[in-house]
Amino acid sequence: MQSPHNATQTMRVHRIEWAAEGTIIIDLRNPDGSPVTPFTAGAHIELLMPSIGITRAYSLANDPAETHRYVLGVVLEPKSRGGSRFLHRELRVGDTIDVQGPHNHFPLDDTNDHSVLIAGGIGVTPILTMAHRLKAMGKSFEFHFAVRDLSRAAFLDEVKAVCGDRLHLHIDAEVGRPLNIPGIVAKAPAHSHFYCCGPLPMLHAYEEATKDLPDDNVHLEYFKAPPPAVGGGAFEVEIASTGEVFTIPPEKTILEVLSDAGAYFGSSCAEGVCGSCECKVLKGEPDHRDSVLTARQKATNKVMMICVSRAKSERLLIDVD
Numbered sequence: 519m520q521s522p523h524n525a526t527q528t529m530r531v532h533r534i535e536w537a538a539e540g541t542i543i544i545d546l547r548n549p550d551g552s553p554v555t556p557f558t559a560g561a562h563i564e565l566l567m568p569s570i571g572i573t574r575a576y577s578l579a580n581d582p583a584e585t586h587r588y589v590l591g592v593v594l595e596p597k598s599r600g601g602s603r604f605l606h607r608e609l610r611v612g613d614t615i616d617v618q619g620p621h622n623h624f625p626l627d628d629t630n631d632h633s634v635l636i637a638g639g640i641g642v643t644p645i646l647t648m649a650h651r652l653k654a655m656g657k658s659f660e661f662h663f664a665v666r667d668l669s670r671a672a673f674l675d676e677v678k679a680v681c682g683d684r685l686h687l688h689i690d691a692e693v694g695r696p697l698n699i700p701g702i703v704a705k706a707p708a709h710s711h712f713y714c715c716g717p718l719p720m721l722h723a724y725e726e727a728t729k730d731l732p733d734d735n736v737h738l739e740y741f742k743a744p745p746p747a748v749g750g751g752a753f754e755v756e757i758a759s760t761g762e763v764f765t766i767p768p769e770k771t772i773l774e775v776l777s778d779a780g781a782y783f784g785s786s787c788a789e790g791v792c793g794s795c796e797c798k799v800l801k802g803e804p805d806h807r808d809s810v811l812t813a814r815q816k817a818t819n820k821v822m823m824i825c826v827s828r829a830k831s832e833r834l835l836i837d838v839d
């Protein structure tokens with residue numbers, strides 16, 4: 519039951535460059551020089567690292583109009599379970615790496631009049647693709663880029679070049695406080711669409727500042743996983759196509775139980791951020807814990823991310839095809 523989203527392509531590491539403190543840029547191309555699968559602003563790809571048993575999702579950072587490469591920004595996470603450490607310390611120019619995607623769970627609505635783009639740290643990557651797209655379309659936008667200090671401002675030169683005077687750079691160390699997101703939201707023109715990607719405190723402040731706006735106008739992407747997906751009570755999952763029933767214990771995710779039993783073979787980030795494990799929910803009430811679905815999508819309970827989400831009902835009937 520391989521997910522159709524999970525076709526794998528092998529790409530060549532064309533360039534690795536130091537971008538900012540603890541951050542590298544990785545430029546991936548097809549080994550034969552052919553065009554890459556097109557992507558839209560806000561998209562990501564998954565990197566498969568089978569030697570360490572890890573797949574990780576990374577937002578694309580380059581102009582979506584480019585057809586010859588994918589560019590990623592990767593921060594070396596101090597508590598890395600191996601993904602960013604492998605990319606920083608093991609991956610070399612000329613190596614090949616398997617890639618899935620691109621997928622997009624953070625799409626840009628480029629039909630609205632004004633977009634407010636807010637990025638924190640390496641969360642700049644998907645936001646930068648949006649700025650490229652909006653600029654190419656001649657659309658109105660503003661770009662708020664917050665970093666702890668200038669040494670950590672990856673992609674800053676490119677952001678400046680794309681945004682010009684639409685860029686509002688916020689350096690925590692100089693200002694002595696975090697970005698004033700409520701102030702940004704309050705000043706934005708009516709009917710603006712808001713996009714935010716950054717660390718958890720920024721996303722929480724953003725969610726609070728935009729909570730009274732229509733869901734459709736508020737977009738966000740986590741680049742770090744939200745709290746863990748285990749705990750709570752056990753529940754059952756029934757697979758619609760086979761009728762098999764699995765008990766999900768508190769210490770395991772649905773994905774882990776189904777994968778161990780050979781009932782599901784697709785997955786990616788395993789952290790609720792990439793969307794690759796999306797399954798249809800035919801019956802029962804999920805306990806959504808992912809960062810992919812919007813509040814509105816979660817409320818419909820039609821799909822769920824089985825890598826992190828659990829159940830509020832005693833049993834879920836899901837479709838894993």
Ligand code: FES
Pocket residue numbers: 785786787788789790791792793794795796808810823824825826
């Ligand atoms: S595997 Fe990435 S959201 Fe579930």
